[in-house]
Amino acid sequence: MKEADVVILGGLSGISAGISCRRHYPDKKVILIRKEGTVLVPCGIPYIYGTVGGPEHNVIPDGLLEKNGIELIKGEAVGVDREKKIISLSGGETVGYEKLVFATGSGPLIPPIQGINKKNVFPVKKDFIYLANLLNAVDKAENIVIIGGGFIGMEFADECRKGRNVAITVIEALPRCLQNAMDDEFCDEAQAKIEETGVKIMVNEKVESILGDEEVTGVKLASGNELKADMIILGIGAVPNTGLAKKTGLELGFRNTIKVDRYMRTYTDPDIFACGDCAEKVSFFDGKPVGVMLASIATSEARIAGANLFSPTHNNCGAISVFSTVINERAFAVAGLTERHTKQTGAEVVITTAEAPDTHPAGMPDSTLTKVRLVFAKNTGIILGGSLSGGKPVGEMVNVLSACIMHKMTANDIVKFQMGTHPALTSSPLIYPIVNAACKAVIPLTH
Ligand SMILES: Cc1cc2nc3c(=O)[nH]c(=O)nc-3n(C[C@H](O)[C@H](O)[C@H](O)COP(=O)(O)OP(=O)(O)OC[C@H]3O[C@@H](n4cnc5c(N)ncnc54)[C@H](O)[C@@H]3O)c2cc1C
Structure with a gap:
């Protein structure tokens, strides 16, 4: 069995928590356990389909871990014995810890739309090979439908059009695209900018079902209209990866995120911390739980968690929610x-x-x-x-x-x-x- 003072489960915010821990506690041995062979720049994913040209150009180098003296184990943690302080991996290996950080992130929200499991329907997963397959599908597509006009959907639309002769339609249920994030004036400006490129935006519209036999051929909208599509990209939100946290007995809170205090300690176990998309967030403004998931918040929480592992150092002021995007x-x-x-x-x-x-x-x-x-x-x-x-x-x-x-x-x-x-x-x-x-x-x- 391997052993470390600190074991972190995760990717982006896991790296940030590890670096912060090593800065504050240079004598501590830190191991990061990560499911994927390669970790992508999550915010860079839409740019794989246009500007950067492939997932291999959108990678966080593992050298960052080595440079900071953090050992990497590639594998999936499937169990945590809190009494014995041992993590078990899917391959049968075990790792002992003194402090454990859950930075297990989030995955795409998959809505219960009829036909959602057909071939060529792509929720956006942070997985290298999956995203390479998505790139192949984009390269072959003549008609792409994107469900969701938030910043992920809009960025995908803007990138997929680049260098391709492809019809792209974004379907948004609200009266404006980007409406949850911005005021009307900016939503309208963003919509006008994307429409200049030929991307079509349909607001106040919902996909009712996905058409086709095994493979998608189109979508049926709530208005009764049908659109041709040879692939669908889903950009409608994310859900936390907290299955293992639940199995470990950690208390979950708002929308199934792990309940943490202002020091990023879990409510349940003083030796287990959580940060990033899997951790509960409260608003900076009123202290109430919020469902926002952003890299800005995830990495801030990770720095706080890493610093607090052996002695309370920083506290979390709550989520301000700061983000930016580029459209055309x-x-x-x-x-x-x-x-x-x-x-x-x-x-x-x-x-x-x-x-x-x-x-x-x-x-x-x-x-x-x-x-x-x-x-x-x-x-x-x-x-x-x-x-x-x-x-x-x-x-x-x-x-x-x-x-x-x-x-x-x-x-x-x-x-x-x-x-x-x-x-x-x-x-x-x-x-x-x-x-x-x-x-x-x-x-x-x-x-
Ligand atoms: C397409 C896209 C674009 C985005 N753009 C922006 C942006 O421009 N700005 C912004 O602020 N935010 C953006 N975000 C949000 C941002 O990516 C997330 O907030 C951020 O990735 C959260 O980091 P995290 O480390 O908490 O989780 P994740 O990035 O989800 O990483 C979690 C990692 O933990 C691993 N893991 C999970 N369970 C286990 C386990 N049991 N064992 C081992 N490993 C495990 C996962 O495989 C994954 O590698 C974007 C998200 C997407 C999907």
């Missing part, structure tokens, strides 16, 4: 709450907008208009959220907003920002859009 070369990003979220809770807010080119002057090469929309709490002036669209800088501007939110900055704090600017790299300091939107909020917030 325009970036969209959100940190924290949108106007839609605040309407659902009834919170009184002040919302301001600003826009500016992301270079100054705007005539600089590759200049792109950045749009910003900020949400402030009316009673405190604290920033609750921000949404952006624009060019590549948006990917980092949203992280600035995330930091502002996490540190509960007010509009008055942001007004005083000293932001670094450069003609080729940023908006003008005279009209820097995050600051400008905050300046516009100051007076309404005092009335």
Whole structure:
């Protein structure tokens, strides 16, 4: 039997937890057990089908583990004996631990649609060989239907079209694509951008059944219409991989995620931690459980878990929910709450907008208009959220907003920002859009 001070089960957040543990406790022996031979960059999966061209170009190198002194065992953990502190693997091997981290992640949600098990229906699994087969199917397809107009569905649509003569239709049940993540203005802009490429979006529409004998030939929609399809990609959400946690006797909470405290310790066993998509999340804003699964949250939780394994060091402030995406070369990003979220809770807010080119002057090469929309709490002036669209800088501007939110900055704090600017790299300091939107909020917030 192998033994280690710390055993981690997982991929992306498992690596992050392992590195954090080794930084805080360099004398501890750490083993990562991972089901897959190769771990993919999960957020890079849609780019396999266009920009990067294959799963082999979307891999997190195992060298990262070696560099940080973490031993890798490729295998599936199938049992945990909490009394003896022993993990058993599907191949019959056993591994002893002092502390154990569940970072077992999530898999695709598979809806109970009639015909869902037909050949060429692809839920998005984080598995190298499976995704290589999906690439073969995309290369042969003439008609692709994507179920779900969230960011995974939209990214797949945008990538699958690249370099191919293929008809792509995204079916979204809500009135707008990306509606759960962004406010209407940005949803409409994103839809217009993807439609420029020839991708068709059908909103307020549901797939009722998948047609064909063994292999998919089309879909029947709730409206009665039928669409031809030789493959279907599902992008409608994820469910946590918590079967082993349940079998181990760990308490599960919201939507079957593992219940953890603010130190990422499981409720059930002080020597077992959990982080990433398999762990329960609570909102930064109200402490209530939320179903969001993002790499930003997973890796933050993993750093916290790794640091806390032998002594409480960091605590988790809750999920802010910060993400970004690119649709037909325009970036969209959100940190924290949108106007839609605040309407659902009834919170009184002040919302301001600003826009500016992301270079100054705007005539600089590759200049792109950045749009910003900020949400402030009316009673405190604290920033609750921000949404952006624009060019590549948006990917980092949203992280600035995330930091502002996490540190509960007010509009008055942001007004005083000293932001670094450069003609080729940023908006003008005279009209820097995050600051400008905050300046516009100051007076309404005092009335
Ligand atoms: C297509 C796609 C695009 C995405 N894009 C973004 C994005 O742009 N930005 C963003 O923030 N988030 C994005 N996400 C979400 C992000 O990928 C997840 O939040 C992230 O992968 C969570 O990491 P994790 O380590 O918790 O879980 P996972 O990445 O699911 O990893 C869990 C690992 O544990 C392994 N495992 C499970 N059970 C066992 C076991 N019993 N024994 C051994 N190993 C086991 C799994 O096989 C897997 O390798 C995207 C997700 C998808 C599917």
